[in-house]
Amino acid sequence: xxxxxxxxxxxxxxxxxxxxxxxxxxxxxxxxxxxxxxxxxxxxxxxxxxxxxxxxxxxxxxxxxxxxxxxxxxxxxxxxxxxxxxxxxxxxxxxxxxxxxxxxxxxxxxxxxxxxxxxxxxxxxxxxxxxxxxxxxxxxxxxxxxxxxxxxxxxxxxxxxxxxxxxxxxxxxxxxxxxxxxxxxxxxxxxxxxxxxxxxxxxxxxxxxxxxxxxxxxxxxxxxxxxxxxxxxxxxxxxxxxxxxxxxxxxxxxxxx
Amino acid sequence: xxxxxxxxxxxxxxxxxxxxxxxxxxxxxxxxxxxxxxxxxxxxxxxxxxxxxxxxxxxxxxxxxxxxxxxxxxxxxxxxxxxxxxxxxxxxxxxxxxxxxxxxxxxxxxxxxxxxxxxxxxxxxxxxxxxxxxxxxxxxxxxxxxxxxxxxxxxxxxxxxxxxxxxxxxxxxxxxxxxxxxxxxxxxxxxxxxxxxxxxxxxxxxxxxxxxxxxxxxxxxxxxxxxxxxxxxxxxxxxxxxxxxxxxxxxxxxxxxxxxxxxxxxxxxxxxxxxxxxxxxxxxxxxxxxxxxxxxxxxxxxxxxxxxxxxxxxxxxxxxxxxxxxxxxxxxxxxxxxxxxxxxxxxxxxxxxxxxxxxxxxxxxxxxxxxxxxxxxxxxxxxxxxxxxxxxxxxxxxxxx
Ligand code: SF4
Ligand code: SF4
Numbered sequence: 145x146x147x148x149x150x151x152x153x154x155x156x157x158x159x160x161x162x163x164x165x166x167x168x169x170x171x172x173x174x175x176x177x178x179x180x181x182x183x184x185x186x187x188x189x190x191x192x193x194x195x196x197x198x199x200x201x202x203x204x205x206x207x208x209x210x211x212x213x214x215x216x217x218x219x220x221x222x223x224x225x226x227x228x229x230x231x232x233x234x235x236x237x238x239x240x241x242x243x244x245x246x247x248x249x250x251x252x253x254x255x256x257x258x259x260x261x262x263x264x265x266x267x268x269x270x271x272x273x274x275x276x277x278x279x280x281x282x283x284x285x286x287x288x289x290x291x292x293x294x295x296x297x298x299x300x301x302x303x304x305x306x307x308x309x310x311x312x313x314x315x316x317x318x319x320x321x322x323x324x325x326x327x328x329x330x331x332x333x334x335x336x337x338x339x340x341x342x343x344x345x346x347x348x349x350x351x352x353x354x355x356x357x358x359x360x361x362x363x364x365x366x367x368x369x370x371x372x373x374x375x376x377x378x379x380x381x382x383x384x385x386x387x388x389x390x391x392x393x394x395x396x397x398x399x400x401x
Numbered sequence: 402x403x404x405x406x407x408x409x410x411x412x413x414x415x416x417x418x419x420x421x422x423x424x425x426x427x428x429x430x431x432x433x434x435x436x437x438x439x440x441x442x443x444x445x446x447x448x449x450x451x452x453x454x455x456x457x458x459x460x461x462x463x464x465x466x467x468x469x470x471x472x473x474x475x476x477x478x479x480x481x482x483x484x485x486x487x488x489x490x491x492x493x494x495x496x497x498x499x500x501x502x503x504x505x506x507x508x509x510x511x512x513x514x515x516x517x518x519x520x521x522x523x524x525x526x527x528x529x530x531x532x533x534x535x536x537x538x539x540x541x542x543x544x545x546x547x548x549x550x551x552x553x554x555x556x557x558x559x560x561x562x563x564x565x566x567x568x569x570x571x572x573x574x575x576x577x578x579x580x581x582x583x584x585x586x587x588x589x590x591x592x593x594x595x596x597x598x599x600x601x602x603x604x605x606x607x608x609x610x611x612x613x614x615x616x617x618x619x620x621x622x623x624x625x626x627x628x629x630x631x632x633x634x635x636x637x638x639x640x641x642x643x644x645x646x647x648x649x650x651x652x653x654x655x656x657x658x659x660x661x662x663x664x665x666x667x668x669x670x671x672x673x674x675x676x677x678x679x680x681x682x683x684x685x686x687x688x689x690x691x692x693x694x695x696x697x698x699x700x701x702x703x704x705x706x707x708x709x710x711x712x713x714x715x716x717x718x719x720x721x722x723x724x725x726x727x728x729x730x731x732x733x734x735x736x737x738x739x740x741x742x743x744x745x746x747x748x749x750x751x752x753x754x755x756x757x758x759x760x761x762x763x764x765x766x767x768x769x770x771x772x773x774x775x776x777x778x779x780x781x782x783x784x785x786x787x788x789x790x791x792x793x794x795x796x797x798x799x800x801x802x
Pocket of ligand 2: 274276
């Protein structure tokens, strides 16, 4: 469902924290009703799970941007229009990007690797620490996101995030999805498809897209459940965190970088 | 010793109102710029997802840092008992309040959602150094306000010393807080240094005093009052010490950074091949803001020149502005090293490359309006309150000197 509205007027934090799991309807914007799906639990997200990702850079194909496109579509980032008169360069620097493809070469060995970069869903997220209003927050299930209703747009979280994972919305927003409400002047970033997870789904859009392309480079799941595919894979494969030196214990891990 | 008489700053009406009108005009321009940015969104600025804090932040931080330094003169007078500084205490308090207000206005209007002021002052995350700063700023207004009152009201005078002490420590905390905004950003190589907080304190001493000297001289010129040579010489020598210390701290900052191999990249960037930032560092911060003022302040050739003092103070401010620009913008422009040992071949998000930033007119107008707001508050305050001594002639008996 797509709505035409600049600033959705709902209490997103409550919406996410509790209400989202309770079946019901919330008023999104004057005159627009949104039905929130029931994820089957009345208690809200639980700390019994920690959502995370394992990315196998060996499988991540050169030139493929399926995950980026899927993310843009899932979260309505592709609906954001380029403001009139904005140069190509500025559009690139100012448009939101929740996930990006990065191609690297080892300066010593010359080995080339590809990987997607997004919010790493840190266990100790610097963005949350520095946010003056508490708009940046970490859910009990490990997903880090922004409550766009109390974000004042100070951008301190962007200064603090070591992964450049966050985007600021620089322009008016004409069209957006109810699952990813946004507004000019607020910061946002990858939320591990929280809307899907809260509906009871167990995959993210980027993972689905990658699988569909046949690369299977992204594995999403519950890090705390020893039975889950991701937990098993992490146990047997050597993985690493980007900038492990910062000791943020990221929820997104990479192999073969 | 003759008792100092304070009097409101009166000068002929056309002069006063004309001056005020031009200040208000500049503020209106700034407000127009803020409205334009708020209305269109930040896409009309040079800021992006790479350089998230732009020119307005440079102005705001500059003014906030200078605000706490402007209070120094009052502190020297009432905390450390410097008799030559005592009559200047009230004006110092007024200037501190004005500068802080100017800085905060810019900071507020540069938010993505300035309309959420209520959220900003009611919803706190106490882990955030930013939230702490909001409390430090509000506290600064209150304490300096009380301090001014204690200095001006005889019945309240007995509280002057304790409040003076409180104000002194508060201002140290405030600058530490401002410096720590950067000191806490572990991921950015330019900022990850404990020396940031003390360096900001010494920077505040220097900028604050430079502002103080300029506004004081301007006010006395405006109102046809006199300032004695001795007193100006004191202020000038003090400024020289502060300017020297800022240079020294900048040296230590870069040397400690050079000691850490990890930081060689960013040091090289600022000191050698950072283009505009390197130029701003050497020409702006070091030469304009440090060496020339030191020469003007200490050279015997200018020993009695008031013009030289005014120019030196102005250059200290310009150099200080460059210094903050290099810290804030240069620090963001230098790419974060996400993948040590790897070179980025492709990225849609400017990984591994120096970010570009060129401020737009709107950002400049908003930032500059902050300075004007500070000056306007001082001009109005000095006309309504008895903050300036009728005369600042040097005291006749040498003892109290
Ligand atoms: S990657 Fe950045 S935005 Fe994501 S949780 Fe960590 S610090 Fe926050
Ligand atoms: S921009 Fe928003 S989410 Fe980020 S630190 Fe500021 S208030 Fe918090």
